[in-house]
Amino acid sequence: MVQRMIWNQTAYFGAGAISVIPDELTRRGFTKAFVVTDAVLVETAVTTKVTALLDEAGIAFEVYQDVVPNPPIENVQAGVAAFRDSGADVLIAVGGGSPQDTCKAIGIVVANPEFADVRSLEGVADTTNPSVPIIAVPTTAGTASETTINYVITDTERGRKFVCVDPHDIPIMAVVDSEMMATAPRALKVATGLDALTHAIEGYVTQGAWELSDLFHLKAIQVIAGALRAAADGDPEAMDRMALAQYIAGMGYSNVGLGAVHAMAHPLGALFHAPHGVANGVLLAPVMAFNAEATGEKYRDIAAAFGVEGAATMELADARRAAVEAVASLTRDLGNPTTISGLGATAEDVPVLAQAAFDDVCAGGNPREASVEDFVELYASLLD
Incomplete structure (x- = not known):
């Protein structure tokens, strides 16, 4: 029987690991980052730990902080529009499962616009293009979204969650830094x-x-x-x-x-x-x-x-x-x-x-x- 395993291209671990992000962005030729996070992480300055590094390195970025728990389809669609307007060429997901999953869906839809309704991504999605490159920075020790080929979106109109499974969505890089998780309640x-x-x-x-x-x-x-x-x-x-x-x-x-x-x-x-x-x-x-x-x-x-x-x-x-x-x-x-x-x-x-x-x-x-x-x-x- 043939078995398949898919993981990130690169992953960094340990306290302070986020320090590698600017050099990795530069080395890979990215010019502007679109940071997907939520308002609580912005307010508590957790997201700032990453954006401050981008500032210091002179790397342009925009922050999309509208992600909510159990992210709905509308969250994804708004993020897709904001990404397209931003001129960014790389996504950085900063957060727990909700920002990570929203970021994956944004990256997939931008690269595969025929799935703009988001619902059609349910199950094993038949996408043809890899996601916009994603660097995933988890802020919780739980979902492992930074290294999975799955994400979960909520269809509020129909009162249900649906799972999307797509090898094209896996972040190219994961940065697992326990200091990013330390202030969680x-x-x-x-x-x-x-x-x-x-x-x-x-x-x-x-x-x-x-x-x-x-x-x-x-x-x-x-x-x-x-x-x-x-x-x-x-x-x-x-x-x-x-x-x-x-x-x-x-x-x-x-x-x-x-x-x-x-x-x-x-x-x-x-x-x-x-x-x-x-x-x-x-x-x-x-x-x-x-x-x-x-x-x-x-x-x-x-x-x-x-x-x-x-x-x-x-x-x-x-x-x-x-x-x-x-x-x-x-x-x-x-x-x-x-x-x-x-x-x-x-x-x-x-x-x-x-x-x-x-x-x-x-x-x-x-x-x-x-x-x-x-x-x-x-x-x-x-x-x-």
Whole structure:
């Protein structure tokens, strides 16, 4: 069987890594940057850490700061128009998942204007041209959008999120600098950290997983299990480890897919504006329990990565329960919600959520086939 792996051309890691950006822009012959970010990052001077370097180097730039959480189609279309008016020749994404995903969509539409409606990019997009070159600078340790071929856009008119999968959208360069993540509030560090853990676990057990992707995902699980609690409380070394771990997870899941957790989280974000990582945190342990019997020995590996004593030799059923409980315990310790009621959902919403999850592109990668009725049961079990 032929397998494919796609990653950035170049990536830099470590505190202070953003210092390489001006030289890289100059070396690659770019003359003006279009910086895609959000208003909060501008107001808190996080984006300024990058634009100040451009200023010092005499590199022209414009800032597009209108990105909102769960970015809608309109956000992308406005960004496309602003980019075209700017005269820029390179995109710089500064932010978490929303600016990164918006930047990817802008770059793809500019290079492939026949997809200007954005909706037609859903699924595996049939684009012909690579995106406008993107340099991705994440400000959260979670989404790994800087190294994936995926992005998620919200269709507010239809009340749904949709996933776009396109090798043409991957940034040419990622700059993973933990100092860009340091000032994020604790709640955001928790949410994005749980997102990273979900990527690693779903990527490890997804139907498309294979030996190379397993290497990335298992290492990411191990690092996140050991670092997330301390990183959430601001420990710099732990933050540096989380920054790397979420990137490693992205190297894997981008190429092999995800599963039911993401399929269920997307409609929660679209309908209730639930932060994506928070929704993943609610869903991860329950979906792991649902999938357990379809995962072979892999939950044993997950339990061992979490440091469960005796994981290698205990009965498989016990190892599976231990893995689920280790994830549930971490989620509780971090203070993440544990019900969808806490995200705004009610029993009346469950049928709509279940159908949306069933229709989501991520559902197809789940290790255990899930019907609409299965999704109904899972959502209903998470109501207060």
